[in-house]
Amino acid sequence: MPVILGLSAAALQAQTAARGMVDVHVHYNGQKSFLEQMLARLDKHDGMAFLLTPPQNLDEVAAFLKEHPQRFTGFGSIRLDDPDAVAQVDRFQKAGFRGLGEMSGPLKNYDDKSYWPIYERAQQYGMILLFHTGIVMRPNPETPSDISVDRMRPTTLDNIARQFPKLTIIGAHLGNPDYAWAAEIARWNPNIYFDLSGSTLIKLQENYQIFKSLFWWSSIVSPHTPKSSASAFEKIVFGSDVFGGEIEEFDREIDRYKKMLDSCGVSPQAQANIFGGTMRKILAKQ
Numbered sequence: 001m002p003v004i005l006g007l008s009a010a011a012l013q014a015q016t017a018a019r020g021m022v023d024v025h026v027h028y029n030g031q032k033s034f035l036e037q038m039l040a041r042l043d044k045h046d047g048m049a050f051l052l053t054p055p056q057n058l059d060e061v062a063a064f065l066k067e068h069p070q071r072f073t074g075f076g077s078i079r080l081d082d083p084d085a086v087a088q089v090d091r092f093q094k095a096g097f098r099g100l101g102e103m104s105g106p107l108k109n110y111d112d113k114s115y116w117p118i119y120e121r122a123q124q125y126g127m128i129l130l131f132h133t134g135i136v137m138r139p140n141p142e143t144p145s146d147i148s149v150d151r152m153r154p155t156t157l158d159n160i161a162r163q164f165p166k167l168t169i170i171g172a173h174l175g176n177p178d179y180a181w182a183a184e185i186a187r188w189n190p191n192i193y194f195d196l197s198g199s200t201l202i203k204l205q206e207n208y209q210i211f212k213s214l215f216w217w218s219s220i221v222s223p224h225t226p227k228s229s230a231s232a233f234e235k236i237v238f239g240s241d242v243f244g245g246e247i248e249e250f251d252r253e254i255d256r257y258k259k260m261l262d263s264c265g266v267s268p269q270a271q272a273n274i275f276g277g278t279m280r281k282i283l284a285k286q
């Protein structure tokens with residue numbers, strides 16, 4: 001392998017892939033020190049993070065976003081069942097937030113019509129929506145909670161995407177373990193993407209080739225496959241799911257993504273889109 005300025009070609013390529021990265025899934029933990037640490041991480045990669053912000057932290061995060069518009073984009077973590085949800089969407093939008101999420105734990109299926117006024121408003125604002133999909137943790141097993149993974153299946157995003165074609169939708173965790181459904185609804189809906197955060201890339205680490213059969217339609221000529229020159233893998237976007245300030249997960253998740261994408265032979269151009277190019281294009285359009 002040729003060596004350029006002391007770096008192997010592969011290492012150089014890996015570095016370029018991460019430049020301009022976008023992490024679509026970073027939870028704000030309410031601590032200013034976390035924002036500063038995340039900023040330093042992002043500086044290293046010339047990157048940007050979607051900062052998922054509960055309503056009670058809106059003001060402090062809005063101020064921080066204004067100081068670092070190149071590094072952070074705000075997402076409002078509303079609860080779909082909150083009677084005040086539509087008004088909260090307005091408040092987040094006025095404060096400069098570009099998206100909503102991570103939505104999780106709904107009392108009804110994500111595509112229930114009672115949530116449509118929220119999606120309608122988000123669409124008016126050209127927002128990006130991040131939904132938790134698939135299995136979810138149960139942090140307090142002793143406390144009864146009205147939560148069901150069945151209401152957060154990736155297939156519940158399909159109807160939202162079709163009803164609100166100007167919304168951009170990201171499903172978190174590739175619907176773990178409903179991968180096949182997640183990939184197929186992404187194939188047909190140009191406004192749906194998925195991140196691979198969570199346990200999926202750990203669970204499948206001995207078997208990354210499985211992703212080739214999930215994202216199977218690159219350059220396939222078939223009357224029932226939407227025409228595109230893009231790699232099927234470009235329905236994936238990068239998300240780390242940094243949570244509770246555990247910032248090391250950001251680095252670990254970059255490594256896992258790279259290992260999986262390299263082992264599936266995904267081209268450097270497609271990887272650059274997955275790591276940030278796709279989301280930067282969408283943000284620039286809105």
Ligand SMILES: [Zn+2]
Nearest residue numbers: 102132133172
């Ligand atoms: Zn999640």
